[in-house]
Structure formats: C-alpha cells, structure tokens
Amino acid sequence: MDTPEHAAALGALRTALGDALSVDQIDLAPLTADKSGHDSHSLPLALVTARSIADVQATMRIATEFQLPVVPRGAGTGLAGGAVASAGQLVLSTLAMNRILEVSVADELAVVEPGIINADLNAELAALGLWFVPDPASKAISTVGGNIATNAGGLLCAKYGVTREAVLGLKLVLADGRMLHLGHRSVKGVTGLDLTALVIGSEGTLGVIVEATVKLRPLRTGAVATIAAYFPDVTTAASASAAITAAAIRPAAMELLDSRSLHSIDRFLGVNLAGRGETLLLVQTDGAASEAEAASALRIITGLGGDADITHDAAAGEELFAIRRAFHPALEAEGSVLIEDIAVPRSALPAMFAAIVEIEERYGIPIPTVAHAGDGNLHPNFVYTPGPAGEVPEIIWRAADDMFRVALALGGTLSGEHGIGILKRRWLADELGADQVALQDQIRAVFDPLGILNPGKG
Amino acid sequence: MDTPEHAAALGALRTALGDALSVDQIDLAPLTADKSGHDSHSLPLALVTARSIADVQATMRIATEFQLPVVPRGAGTGLAGGAVASAGQLVLSTLAMNRILEVSVADELAVVEPGIINADLNAELAALGLWFVPDPASKAISTVGGNIATNAGGLLCAKYGVTREAVLGLKLVLADGRMLHLGHRSVKGVTGLDLTALVIGSEGTLGVIVEATVKLRPLRTGAVATIAAYFPDVTTAASASAAITAAAIRPAAMELLDSRSLHSIDRFLGVNLAGRGETLLLVQTDGAASEAEAASALRIITGLGGDADITHDAAAGEELFAIRRAFHPALEAEGSVLIEDIAVPRSALPAMFAAIVEIEERYGIPIPTVAHAGDGNLHPNFVYTPGPAGEVPEIIWRAADDMFRVALALGGTLSGEHGIGILKRRWLADELGADQVALQDQIRAVFDPLGILNPGKG
Known part of the structure; x- marks a missing residue:
C-alpha cells in the first residue's frame, strides 16, 4: 500500500515524533474497528500516540503537508464507526494524553487532557465532592475527549443533561496544526459564535480536541x-x-x-x-x-x-x-x-x-x-x-x-x-435535508480545507 | 440616500410584500437604536414587518438579489447594538410573528414564532403547569427570537441554564431565502453538526430565526x-x-x-x-x-x-x-x-x-x-x-x-x-484571537456569502 508520498510522510512523522509513531502491525490491527461491530479490515498507514499538544500539532502540520487523512481516536469505544481507520490513513491517538491538569473546587471546573477515562476523572473528583456528569454506559472505558467528540449521553440525561452542557471550553488543533482556544472558564459567555458547542459532537471532523475545561457539579449525596x-x-x-x-x-x-x-x-x-x-x-x-x-x-x-x-x-x-x-x-x-x-x-x-x-x-x-x-x-x-x-x-x-x-x-x-460515524452516513440527508448537508460540509471545509480530518465520518 | 438600486429593491419588496413594507419615517425612526443607548442617527432604507415565513423568505430573496444589508429585529431590547440599523439597510422585523403554534404537555415543548414576548409565552404556559426557563431582565418586553439570537441569560442561569439549554430546534431562513430545519423534537440528538447551538447567540448573522421548538420545564412549585x-x-x-x-x-x-x-x-x-x-x-x-x-x-x-x-x-x-x-x-x-x-x-x-x-x-x-x-x-x-x-x-x-x-x-x-453587537466588536480579537475571528467570519460566509445579514455585528 505504501506510495512514495506515504514513505516521505512517514519519514517526516518519524523525524518530528520519534517513538510516538508506530507502523507495527500489532499496534495497527485494533485500529480498524471500534465497539460498533464495524471493521474496515484494512490496516491504516501508521499510528501516532501523541504525548502532548505539540505532538498533535506536529502531526497535523505534516498531515496537511502530505494531504494525509487523519483519524483522531480515543479509547475506540464508539458505536458508529467514527474512529475506524483504513488503508492510507493516519490514526492520531490522544489516549496517552490523560492527565488532569487542574481541578478548581471553587469554580467547579476541571481542565483535562482528552485521553483521560471518564471513570478515572470521576474517581479523582469524588474525593473532592465533585462530579463530571456525562455518564455513557461506556464510562469505565471511554475517554472524556471521545465523550465530547460524540456529545455522549447515557442514563442520566433527562435530569442532568448531555455532554454539551458539561463543557466550558476546548483547545482544538486544526487540520493545519494551528490551535484555537474556544470558550472560557466562566459559566456564562456569548462572545462570538459558539464554536465550543459546534465542536461537541462533531466526531473528529473539525479538529483534534487536545484539552477540555469541563463543568462539574457537586457529587450527588443523600437518599x-x-x-x-x-x-x-x-x-x-x-x-x-x-x-x-x-x-x-x-x-x-x-x-x-x-x-x-x-x-x-x-x-x-x-x-x-x-x-x-x-x-x-x-x-x-x-x-x-x-x-x-x-x-x-x-x-x-x-x-x-x-x-x-x-x-x-x-x-x-x-x-x-x-x-x-x-x-x-x-x-x-x-x-x-x-x-x-x-x-x-x-x-x-x-x-x-x-x-x-x-x-x-x-x-x-x-x-x-x-x-x-x-x-x-x-x-x-x-x-x-x-x-x-x-x-x-x-x-x-x-x-x-x-x-x-x-x-x-x-x-x-x-x-x-x-x-453518525460511518454507519449512518447514508441516512444523513433524510434527516437534515440536502441543503443542510451541503452547508455542514462547507462548515467542515472552513476548519479543514483539504478534507483530511476523519473523512467520510460524522 | 436613495440610489436607483435602492428604488428597484424597494419596488420589488413592495410587489412581494405589499403593506408589510414601510418607508414611513415614523416607522423607521425607532430602528436606529436599541436599549444599549447606542443610536446610529441614520435612518434605514425601509422596514419589513413579516407576517409569515413566506414574507421572511421573500424579503431575503430580494435582499440577496439586490445585495441589500438586512438587520433582523425583534423587540429592539438588546444591550449591545445588535439590532441597530443605519442608512441603506433593510430592517426585517419578526415582532408580528408572535403566535404559539403548539404546546405539548407530554413532550414538555412548545413551537413558537420568534416574535412572541417571553412573558406572554410564560403566561400561556403557566396555565398548563409549564415554564420556558430563559429569564432575562427584559422578559416582559423581549422576544423569544431575540432571547435565542443572543443566547440570553438572566438571574436563574446558575441553577436553570441559559437559553441554549432551552432550545430543541429552529427553522432558519438563510440569506438567500432558503429555509433550514435545525434540530428535532426529541430531547437528545447528535445527527450532524449542532447547528441549532451554533445559531443560538449568533446575533442575526447566520440567518433569520422564523420558528423555534423550545424545551419546557414543569413550573416551579412549593416553598x-x-x-x-x-x-x-x-x-x-x-x-x-x-x-x-x-x-x-x-x-x-x-x-x-x-x-x-x-x-x-x-x-x-x-x-x-x-x-x-x-x-x-x-x-x-x-x-x-x-x-x-x-x-x-x-x-x-x-x-x-x-x-x-x-x-x-x-x-x-x-x-x-x-x-x-x-x-x-x-x-x-x-x-x-x-x-x-x-x-x-x-x-x-x-x-x-x-x-x-x-x-x-x-x-x-x-x-x-x-x-x-x-x-x-x-x-x-x-x-x-x-x-x-x-x-x-x-x-x-x-x-x-x-x-x-x-x-x-x-x-x-x-x-x-x-x-457583542456593535459595541464590543473592537475587543473581539482580544478574546478569540485573530485566527478564530477569521474562522468565525468564514463560517458566517458559508451561511451568508454576500455578507448581507446584520453586517458589522456579533
């Protein structure tokens, strides 16, 4: 499958990222599937396991240079094929970026890297009497970044809301490697278009979430x-x-x-x-x-x-x-x-x-x-x-x-x-209408003019 | 101020809209200001008081044809100059589109036209034991459409959320007169990019909100x-x-x-x-x-x-x-x-x-x-x-x-x-950064390629 362009791209990635890059079949094999049952049966080109925002930015700069399709991936627990990769694609995993950078009890917020597991975050927060509400059935194995990328729900939404209601701000690396700071640390804020809300649920098609400021609630107590x-x-x-x-x-x-x-x-x-x-x-x-x-x-x-x-x-x-x-x-x-x-x-x-x-x-x-x-x-x-x-x-x-x-x-x-991932793309226009599908594609193109971010998904 | 193009545009508007169009100075005079204290002191070209979605679509089709800037306006209670009009602009008022089209007690939702006053909606809902939460200080005089266009807050947000959390779906007329159906009647939904959330708080720059499906809560009772x-x-x-x-x-x-x-x-x-x-x-x-x-x-x-x-x-x-x-x-x-x-x-x-x-x-x-x-x-x-x-x-x-x-x-x-309206435009890049401001402008251009929707605002 390797073309000369692929070899050159891999060389650039190796130089920039060293050990964070893998082309080992053992590493690549799980990346053709998620928990949806869908499997591309088609090994991607390589895996970058980012350790930092700088790694993500370097990866995206090189991907843009070589017009390499990139599939952002967390824990791979998605149910629609959104993180399923195939031949010629680069998988960019944020699973190793899993630190809690800050918890503010006074402001009821946490700043986290995207790879942290939902349940791990909540275990830390519980000790402080706080709670990150999103509660997908996968919470023991899914990442906060993935929760945000899919606007994850769960059992508690009717009373406590969905992921969108639990995110104050995001750092988003664009297709070309630039980083945007979306949102703020305050509970309220209406400056400009609400790109934080737009990115939530965008399934990796607008950028790579590299940091999230999430809103917390007091831990539920009592009967x-x-x-x-x-x-x-x-x-x-x-x-x-x-x-x-x-x-x-x-x-x-x-x-x-x-x-x-x-x-x-x-x-x-x-x-x-x-x-x-x-x-x-x-x-x-x-x-x-x-x-x-x-x-x-x-x-x-x-x-x-x-x-x-x-x-x-x-x-x-x-x-x-x-x-x-x-x-x-x-x-x-x-x-x-x-x-x-x-x-x-x-x-x-x-x-x-x-x-x-x-x-x-x-x-x-x-x-x-x-x-x-x-x-x-x-x-x-x-x-x-x-x-x-x-x-x-x-x-x-x-x-x-x-x-x-x-x-x-x-x-x-x-x-x-x-x-929507891969599995429901064919029904998208039935719900949104052709005009809206076209407009959404144009919005994605604003973030990602080359169409390299999770193409064919969402 | 009238150019031959303006005269032609007004002719087309008159033909399409009849009495819904006014160029009477008495009607135009209040449109140069809102409740911010800012006044353009510059009369707009004309006012369309839309009575229906069809009126809004006709207005936008003609505005596109003549590249006429359009200022959508509700009750004009904004505090940032977002609805302030000036010379050469067409004001499109949705204040007369003020019906409650449906209230579903079982689904805790209402479908309303944008011009309904927040307090009028809540007076109707109270009889059914329901409540539209957004509670800006202006609720006695501001419209639901305006609440949505600004993502209005108020005194109750810390406990009950902002307007964004109270909207399930929107009908949006684009700059060229096409209409999009955004969102759905279900409480949850993650199909495609969340354009409902993007439009909330967009201050009339992405389209004209002509209908909203809003989420209700049981009326607060007890002590x-x-x-x-x-x-x-x-x-x-x-x-x-x-x-x-x-x-x-x-x-x-x-x-x-x-x-x-x-x-x-x-x-x-x-x-x-x-x-x-x-x-x-x-x-x-x-x-x-x-x-x-x-x-x-x-x-x-x-x-x-x-x-x-x-x-x-x-x-x-x-x-x-x-x-x-x-x-x-x-x-x-x-x-x-x-x-x-x-x-x-x-x-x-x-x-x-x-x-x-x-x-x-x-x-x-x-x-x-x-x-x-x-x-x-x-x-x-x-x-x-x-x-x-x-x-x-x-x-x-x-x-x-x-x-x-x-x-x-x-x-x-x-x-x-x-x-942000007019009054805070000069600080926008201080908060968002130049890259994000440019990206937001590009997103607006997707909805409104000619830049005729509330130019210079938001």
Missing part, C-alpha cells in the same frame, strides 16, 4: 430510591414513564426494557424476570425530593397495573440496575450485535415501540429494545450472523432503514447519542 | 426562601456567595449589589439600605430542598459577618428582589447608562470587583456594579453625559477597555449574556 416495575406490555410501561414525567417527577434514570430484552436477560442470567411481566421499567430518584418523587412514581405505576418493588437502599438499587447492565452481555452471548440509537419525543415512545414490533414481523428478525425512557432515546438491537467480511447483513440495514424513517416521521432523530 | 444579607464590603459578600456555591447549595438566584449600587438605590427610593452594610447579597432558594438550602446559606452568611433577613413568604421575597430591580431605574435617573456585561469564573469575583474599584480611581468615574454572583456574571455600569451625537464618551470606553482586559486575564469573557 436514592429505586423502583423495578413490571408491566404486561411495553405500551403500558411507556405510558407509565410518560405519566411520571408529566407529573413533574425528574428521575435520575428511567430505563425501559421490552419483552425480548427481558427474555434475553432471563436466558443469560438463568432467572425468570419475564414471569412477572413482559416489560420492565426501572426508575431511580435522587436528591432532596427523592423519597417524595419515588412515592409519586410508585403510585402512578401501580395505578397503571404495574407490579413494582421499591428499595431505598443504594446497594439494592444497584442490583436492580444490574438487570439493565446485563442486557448487552446477554445479547452478545447470542451473536454479533448492532446497537441502534434513535430518539423520539417522549410521547412517541409507544408509537415507536409499536413500529419496531411491526418491523420485526415484516423482516422476521427480533429487535430487542431498551430505552432511556425519560428522554425518548431507544436502543433497538439487532443480533446477527456476520457476512463473509464480517459485515452486517443487508436485511438488517433494510429493517434499520424502516426504523429510521419512523423515528424521523415522529419528529425524532437518527442518533440520540452514538453519532 | 421559596429569600435572604437579604448586608456585608461591610464587596469582598466579603463575594466570599459568601462563593462559599454558598462551594457548599453545594444551588440558589435559584443569587445577586450581589455593590456599595455604589446600593447608594444609587437609596437615593432613588429614599431609603437607607447602605446604612445596614455597604454591599447586599440576595439569595433565593426554591424546590424541594429550598428550606434546607436557605438555612445552610444563612449559616454561611452570618458566619462571615453578614447582617441578614430571611423570609419564607413569596411576596416578601419579591419585595427584597424589588431592590435589585430598582437598580437600573435608579441609575437612569442619574444620567445616560452603559450597562456592561463581563463574566469571570466565580472564584475571581473578588478580584474583578477589586479591579473595578482600581479602574474607578484611575479614571475618576464611578462604576456601580451588580453581579449574578452564582455564575460570575457582572454588570458594571457607567453613568455618563452623552457627547454631541449622543455617543458614549471615549473615557468610558477606555475604562471599559481596562475592565475587559482584566476579565479576560481572569479566564472570563467580554460578554456574559448581552452579546
């Missing part, structure tokens, strides 16, 4: 109440979650598992949860109103015929949420899994679940689905047998296509929190 | 506690506010009035607040933890030597906050007022107040200052005698210049919530 409510069907469970929101209750987390999900978990854990009801709604309340909110939620649930347990013990609550966390391991025990990620207005949850059942029947494939019910974000899952090159079978994409169209028709979106 | 605490000096008062935040208390509002502010209010109201202490800190708590938070805040305040009253009566709390609201009328009784709007990290409030005192002494001018203390946003005010053309005297700008430099050095920003 937590957790409800596990079983319902005979998903429509009633979705109605219960809607009624809880309508009653001005703000659960920290509200998770809905459909019948197929429960049966998978039953098989995996050797239990019989579905025996109590075909759908499970988990509700956790916290904060000063925790007990009152949980009591109100319980009344709504039992009023709608739910069969519910409630616990005020944090450890017992964790055990109930362990059911939710068993879902993905349960599916992975059954085959390859494509995790989808649509979002709809909360009131459309029953309609979306009904549409998923129709799509299951139309294509004859099961689509076990869980939802962050408080914010209308569903994760329908496809369990499949990969094709010869490891690819997702086309019938799955046809079913997904039907699903995306329903989500859009309901006023929702292709992706609630995972991003 | 409210209000504390008025007098301190001998601003540093101690700022320390108290910092200690309240550090104790994980989240007041709905926390306002700090310095000595000069209190004395102005005393003169205006004929009272003697400053007799109790030279600085006033107002703290209001709400929600389930209201009483506990107020008790904790009171302990902190008295521990630092504050002389405090507390009330649990909502009406009495309103009376205490009426002191704060008397501030601007009190200043306006003394002369022309320039309201400044810097923000710093909370911990830098004492340093910023100290710097303001130094600047007062350096220039021999009083700078009465109030702060949204919970989020570090200060409003230093200059009372001045206008120059012959009504302009702000240059000594005021020199003092402001010193102030901006200190705010930036402390990690803050030129504008916490009012925007």
